Amino acid sequence: MALIVQKYGGSSVADAESIKRVAKRIVDTRRAGHEVVVAVSAMGDTTDELLDLAGQVAPIPAPRELDMLLSSGERISMALLAMAIHSMGFEARSFTGSQAGMITDATHGAARIVDVTPVRLREALDEGAIVIVAGFQGFNRDTRDITTLGRGGSDTTAVALAAALKADVCEIYSDVDGIFTADPRVVPLARKLARVGSEEMLELAANGAKVLYIRAVEYARRHGVLIHARSTFSSGEGTWVLDASKTSPLVPEGDTMEEPIVAGVATDLSQAKITVIGVPDVPGKAADIFKIVAKSGANVDMIVQNVSAAATSRTDISFTLPKTDAATALRALAAEQSEVGFESLVHDDQIGKLSVVGAGMRTHSGVSATLFEALSMAGVNIEMISTSEIRISVVVRGVDLAEAARLVHTAYGLDGDDEVTVHAGTGR
């Protein structure tokens, strides 16, 4: 008997039929003798619809009330799911985030889990019930208010429950079959990975892969939670997120446990680039610029500084950040222009980022040469480069991104034999 946490995304519980299908899957797991805890997302596009409604009654909805509103989406699906399980003759009990002991900080809309006290869940499990928990939400002890964890937060709920209950596995169900070597909508010859290391998964998620949310992957890595990403619509194996050095009785022996040089190619069209032109090349200017940007709340990703022109002793500094943060960052910089002494600002939201990720990069040379060669053969110009120990990222024109990803995928020998059938999946 194992303790299994299952998370079902919004697309898996989009309507009554889907809820019944999920209920059957949960009951099958229970029938196999396992204890089951389920974290569930709001039905289909409920969260977006609620956000839209809020926007119609208030230009800037109060964060506390927005969390009250959004958390209701998951309460609907959890109760319906419990009812569906009852009608199959099994005992199920649903719990809100606060009933489940999801204690967070007080940050509305982006709360972080600080503690999980699943006392009531453990009791319900001991009484033989299937436990259903509303994903994406928690409770702050100081303000005594309901919080939400940020978009896609149900993954984090599931992983945090798995950690607190010492579950054997956290199964994350969505409408895609697992983690692929690239987004199959961009690279049709992408292959499903049987297994991926947690550090690689973290880099893939941070650089555009959408199947698992980065915070959930971080949490799982920190707490040693085994993740199995799989599809609600098939019974096949998905992808196990487990480091090469580790084993689990649940994970089938892979044909190769060697760390892949390249595990996957991630693509990201969600970033913009800001270039600060004519920055005086003296100590302290980069600090000034990035203090202003940080204060505006923007999350800077890549940074490049050019060599300064000898004649002017001025340089250009470019950086990337989420498109959604760009306007605020530009405004903040413009307000301090004379203080910092730069000449102008350029905003470019037509960029694409391509990242190659693999734990084997640590011990292999020539990985970047393959990337640059593939891009040069495609005539794709590289605008920025950044690397970590197990990742190389480049910024290119957004229109070139898909073609570049396909060529790079081929260059690293990642192509599968057949095109992946994409069931219009969203990965949620």
Ligand code: ASP
């Ligand atoms: N319902 C929330 C969202 O759409 C949380 C989730 O789906 O994980 O972001």
Ligand code: MG
């Ligand atoms: Mg959702």
